[in-house]
Amino acid sequence: MMSRDVILDIRNLSVIYDTIKGELRAVEDVDLKIGKREIVSIVGESGSGKSTLGYAILRILPPNGRIVKGEILFNGIDLTKLDEEKLREIRGKRISMVFQDPMTSLDPLMKVGDQLVETVLEHEEIEKEIAWDRAAKVLESLGIDPERLHDYPHQLSGGMRQRIVIALSIILNPELVIADEPTTGLDVIVQYQILELIRKLRDDKGISFIFITHDLGLAYDISDRIAVMYAGQIVEIAKKDKLFEKPLHPYTQGLFKSIPEVSPTKKELKSIPGFPPDLINPPSGCYFHPRCPIANEECKRNRPDLIEVEEDHFVRCFSPGKEAF
Amino acid sequence: MFAMSLSSYLRENLIDLIKRIRRPKTEEEWFIAIGGSLILFIILMTIFASFISPYDPTIPSGGSYQPPSWEHPMGTDKYGRDMLSRIIWGGRIPLAIGLVATIFSFAVGVPLGLISGYIGGALDRILSLVMDSIYSFPGLILAIALAALLGPSIMNVTLAIAVIYVPTFFRVVRGQVLSIKEELYVTAAIAIGANKWTVMGKYVFPNTIPNIVIVFSLSIADAILTEAGLSFLGLGPVIPPTPDWAYDLQKWYGVAVSQGYWWLAFWPGFFIMLAVLGFSMFGEGLNEKLNPLLREK
Amino acid sequence: MSNNIVVKVENLRKLFPVQKSFLDRLLAKEIEYVHAVDGINFEIYEGEIFCLVGESGCGKSTTGYLIVRLIEPTEGKIIYRNKDITHVKGEELRKYRREIQIIFQDPYASLNPRMKIGDIIKHPLDIHEIGDKAERKEMVMSILKEVGLYPPEDFYNKYPHQLSGGQRQRVAIARSLILRPKFIVADEPTSMLDVSVQAEIVNLMLKLKDEFNLTYLYITHDFGVASQICDRIAVMYLGKIVEIGKKDEILRQPRHPYTIALLTSIPGRRITTKRLIIGGEVPNPIHPPPGCRFHNRCPYATQECGKEEPKLEKLSDTHYVACHRIDKVSEEWPSLF
Numbered sequence: 001m002m003s004r005d006v007i008l009d010i011r012n013l014s015v016i017y018d019t020i021k022g023e024l025r026a027v028e029d030v031d032l033k034i035g036k037r038e039i040v041s042i043v044g045e046s047g048s049g050k051s052t053l054g055y056a057i058l059r060i061l062p063p064n065g066r067i068v069k070g071e072i073l074f075n076g077i078d079l080t081k082l083d084e085e086k087l088r089e090i091r092g093k094r095i096s097m098v099f100q101d102p103m104t105s106l107d108p109l110m111k112v113g114d115q116l117v118e119t120v121l122e123h124e125e126i127e128k129e130i131a132w133d134r135a136a137k138v139l140e141s142l143g144i145d146p147e148r149l150h151d152y153p154h155q156l157s158g159g160m161r162q163r164i165v166i167a168l169s170i171i172l173n174p175e176l177v178i179a180d181e182p183t184t185g186l187d188v189i190v191q192y193q194i195l196e197l198i199r200k201l202r203d204d205k206g207i208s209f210i211f212i213t214h215d216l217g218l219a220y221d222i223s224d225r226i227a228v229m230y231a232g233q234i235v236e237i238a239k240k241d242k243l244f245e246k247p248l249h250p251y252t253q254g255l256f257k258s259i260p261e262v263s264p265t266k267k268e269l270k271s272i273p274g275f276p277p278d279l280i281n282p283p284s285g286c287y288f289h290p291r292c293p294i295a296n297e298e299c300k301r302n303r304p305d306l307i308e309v310e311e312d313h314f315v316r317c318f319s320p321g322k323e324a325f
Numbered sequence: 326m327f328a329m330s331l332s333s334y335l336r337e338n339l340i341d342l343i344k345r346i347r348r349p350k351t352e353e354e355w356f357i358a359i360g361g362s363l364i365l366f367i368i369l370m371t372i373f374a375s376f377i378s379p380y381d382p383t384i385p386s387g388g389s390y391q392p393p394s395w396e397h398p399m400g401t402d403k404y405g406r407d408m409l410s411r412i413i414w415g416g417r418i419p420l421a422i423g424l425v426a427t428i429f430s431f432a433v434g435v436p437l438g439l440i441s442g443y444i445g446g447a448l449d450r451i452l453s454l455v456m457d458s459i460y461s462f463p464g465l466i467l468a469i470a471l472a473a474l475l476g477p478s479i480m481n482v483t484l485a486i487a488v489i490y491v492p493t494f495f496r497v498v499r500g501q502v503l504s505i506k507e508e509l510y511v512t513a514a515i516a517i518g519a520n521k522w523t524v525m526g527k528y529v530f531p532n533t534i535p536n537i538v539i540v541f542s543l544s545i546a547d548a549i550l551t552e553a554g555l556s557f558l559g560l561g562p563v564i565p566p567t568p569d570w571a572y573d574l575q576k577w578y579g580v581a582v583s584q585g586y587w588w589l590a591f592w593p594g595f596f597i598m599l600a601v602l603g604f605s606m607f608g609e610g611l612n613e614k615l616n617p618l619l620r621e622k
Numbered sequence: 623m624s625n626n627i628v629v630k631v632e633n634l635r636k637l638f639p640v641q642k643s644f645l646d647r648l649l650a651k652e653i654e655y656v657h658a659v660d661g662i663n664f665e666i667y668e669g670e671i672f673c674l675v676g677e678s679g680c681g682k683s684t685t686g687y688l689i690v691r692l693i694e695p696t697e698g699k700i701i702y703r704n705k706d707i708t709h710v711k712g713e714e715l716r717k718y719r720r721e722i723q724i725i726f727q728d729p730y731a732s733l734n735p736r737m738k739i740g741d742i743i744k745h746p747l748d749i750h751e752i753g754d755k756a757e758r759k760e761m762v763m764s765i766l767k768e769v770g771l772y773p774p775e776d777f778y779n780k781y782p783h784q785l786s787g788g789q790r791q792r793v794a795i796a797r798s799l800i801l802r803p804k805f806i807v808a809d810e811p812t813s814m815l816d817v818s819v820q821a822e823i824v825n826l827m828l829k830l831k832d833e834f835n836l837t838y839l840y841i842t843h844d845f846g847v848a849s850q851i852c853d854r855i856a857v858m859y860l861g862k863i864v865e866i867g868k869k870d871e872i873l874r875q876p877r878h879p880y881t882i883a884l885l886t887s888i889p890g891r892r893i894t895t896k897r898l899i900i901g902g903e904v905p906n907p908i909h910p911p912p913g914c915r916f917h918n919r920c921p922y923a924t925q926e927c928g929k930e931e932p933k934l935e936k937l938s939d940t941h942y943v944a945c946h947r948i949d950k951v952s953e954e955w956p957s958l959f
Contacts, residue, residue, distance in 0.1 A: 189900060192897075216890075244891050264874055267850065276816075517745065519749050520749075531734075
């Protein structure tokens with residue numbers, strides 16, 4: 001299928017949250033391959049399961065979440081079968097995560113440099129000065145003045161903090177970084193700078209990224225391939241240009257039609273009727289059918305599989321490509 | 326307006342609460358269930374005292390210092406009065422004082438807290454100072470002082486206890502008001518033209534109610550204990566032969582220990598504890614349940 | 623779009639004092655101020671949708687709150703239909719509140735959690751004593767239908783926590799419209815909603831504008847929304863308006879470097895790939911840079927830019943830019959799209 005080396009191979013993954021009202025199917029039947037030096041975006045709205053997927057890969061689900069099915073193969077090792085100790089060796093060092101809000105990832109009482117050093121020392125037995133040197137070098141590679149190592153998080157601006165969090169995530173030279181909405185709350189210009197940073201990290205250091213976002217435009221700018229998630233499932237995945245040229249899943253089409261374009265020409269804004277489904281009692285058949293303008297009887301009865309409809313373009317729909325919105 | 330929002334809140338939430346309490350699932354719900362049952366038990370016992378009491382608690386009905394038996398399940402006291410009847414009737418005064426005193430504190434403390442917190446400025450500073458001063462006095466000492474000053478009648482003891490708890494209501498309400506008045510829906514109310522009294526009554530106050538209910542329950546618990554304390558020290562309002570748990574406890578405590586007439590001291594003490602426990606558990610359970618909810622969204 | 627001016631803002635300024643620590647007070651340090659809004663001027667015409675665009679912290683929301691008199695201006699004037707309403711109070715202010723309304727950004731926080739939806743929407747009628755009890759209920763039912771909350775009887779008795787974000791925002795819109803205002807400030811009304819819901823709300827607001835003959839001040843950081851609904855756009859940076867003009871003028875021929883940077887930094891697949899890259903971040907609004915506030919990040923800045931603050935210069939009857947380097951900028955960026 002892909003000629004690149006595959007570093008992460010997620011097969012048939014399902015994640016459930018135990019809630020008072022019942023079992024919530026947060027992620028269902030996800031198949032996803034990430035290649036070396038590849039940036040893949042996972043796009044979805046709230047409740048789509050995109051963040052849960054990210055947490056599941058690193059096995060950092062909240063206490064009421066569990067993986068009920070599937071495998072997560074990282075360079076051949078199944079992460080779902082590893083114990084805590086082995087996982088800790090992988091987290092931060094081989095796969096790391098960048099979260100949405102820098103203030104929750106950074107310890108407000110520690111200098112930024114100390115946090116970087118601590119991260120290094122947890123995984124490697126080296127001298128503190130050497131670790132500090134490494135931290136300085138990493139900041140430089142990200143275009144940050146190493147003097148910032150002596151600052152506390154609250155002394156830094158939002159954009160700077162997010163850069164530090166990125167520094168934390170790459171200081172141990174991971175192969176894969178999962179970024180969960182890393183630019184929310186940052187202004188467009190700073191966001192652009194952060195995206196440049198990520199591209200550079202991929203080009204210079206060969207790091208692959210899983211970029212989780214709700215912003216299709218952002219996904220286009222940063223990634224090679226885009227996966228669209230709805231109600232816990234991947235409903236469409238393709239190279240970005242293919243997806244933008246011809247979205248095949250009705251939900252993807254609906255998303256495109258509802259996003260206002262920055263353009264002097266007026267384009268009618270269409271909204272997707274209805275609500276995201278209740279994942280404790282999901283609809284029968286295709287999860288999107290209650291909101292889908294072209295749903296038919298089969299859609300109500302059967303669950304569509306993710307099928308390769310064009311080269312490298314997968315869709316989960318019985319009538320892919322038909323104009324829905 | 327205040328009364329209306331309070332009653333509508335209670336109406337809606339009481340039904341919901343009772344439904345949930347029938348099958349308590351979490352720890353808080355158990356607290357509310359057990360506490361609530363205890364309260365109900367004691368209140369019913371007190372209200373229907375004349376129907377369930379086997380004897381008249383003020384006249385002798387058996388031998389002196391009789392230990393528990395079939396005719397007198399809780400024994401008799403020195404004058405041959407049935408202890409069970411005295412227990413059943415003995416809750417009236419503590420409950421009445423506890424309830425009335427707390428209602429009084431509520432009626433004074435809550436509006437003052439509301440206005441002080443919302444309007445702020447000099448008024449707030451002065452009131453806070455006054456309230457903090459009263460609050461910093463140990464409750465029982467203050468109650469003793471007031472009771473001694475005013476004379477030990479039921480009215481005066483109620484008043485003394487009421488005064489102690491005014492600052493508690495004031496502080497809790499004021500604290501809530503300070504944070505609620507920064508909420509967006511309060512700003513929205515101002516934007517549609519509401520004046521400050523409307524904002525206070527319709528937007529701020531209703532959102533403090535859950536916490537007020539909690540404080541109410543806990544205050545009753547405390548008030549009962551304070552009243553018991555006063556009675557125990559001989560400053561209580563009870564004139565014999567009126568039955569009263571704390572009075573009995575104080576009167577028979579000596580002989581209970583020296584002569585082994587344990588039933589005379591145990592039961593009154595136990596029921597005081599039951600009442601206090603009931604209100605406390607109810608209040609604490611409610612606190613656990615409501616406050617996390619308030620943090621949501 | 624008529625020529626009547628509904629709202630005019632003159633030299634509007636709002637400075638927020640910074641809380642001093644005890645030590646600072648002891649040392650009698652001078653009070654510092656956050657220059658949230660620092661001298662802005664604009665007019666909004668009857669029937670138009672006027673967009674105030676900028677990134678967070680630029681002062682756009684503060685401007686909205688000032689116009690609705692939820693905050694008092696430090697300096698300057700707010701003129702509504704030729705009347706100076708900057709300092710009106712009490713009954714007079716309440717009268718204006720019937721005509722000027724605001725929709726807030728956060729639908730989860732702007733509705734009183736202890737009030738029923740019907741009561742929330744009815745309350746403005748109670749305050750301004752409009753109609754009798756039966757009439758008020760009727761008006762609420764009718765407006766619930768207008769904003770798409772069907773069936774209205776169902777929604778009347780619900781509480782905010784039972785509604786989704788989009789539904790709550792509809793309630794907020796209903797509440798703002800029930801007094802039949804003429805002017806509405808919409809403060810980022812869709813930024814906390816999911817993408818597919820945003821379109822619904824935007825379409826609803828457009829529909830209501832026509833039905834109720836409204837004029838909007840639409841505050842947003844999203845140029846996408848601004849381009850689709852606005853007639854005129856004003857771009858704010860660090861408390862100042864840097865460029866203002868008709869939608870076409872701003873989108874096709876922006877002349878301020880910041881506007882161009884904003885427009886070209888928006889991610890997505892577009893025809894224009896040339897980007898104006900600027901570094902750094904928005905400076906601290908307590909100590910805004912001297913001269914042009916943007917000069918320390920601007921690739922075209924000269925000495926003059928650091929010394930003298932540019933005033934809004936007229937490029938056309940409707941297009942104004944505050945920049946010393948307009949010529950150079952228009953040379954390098956003749957047009958977008």
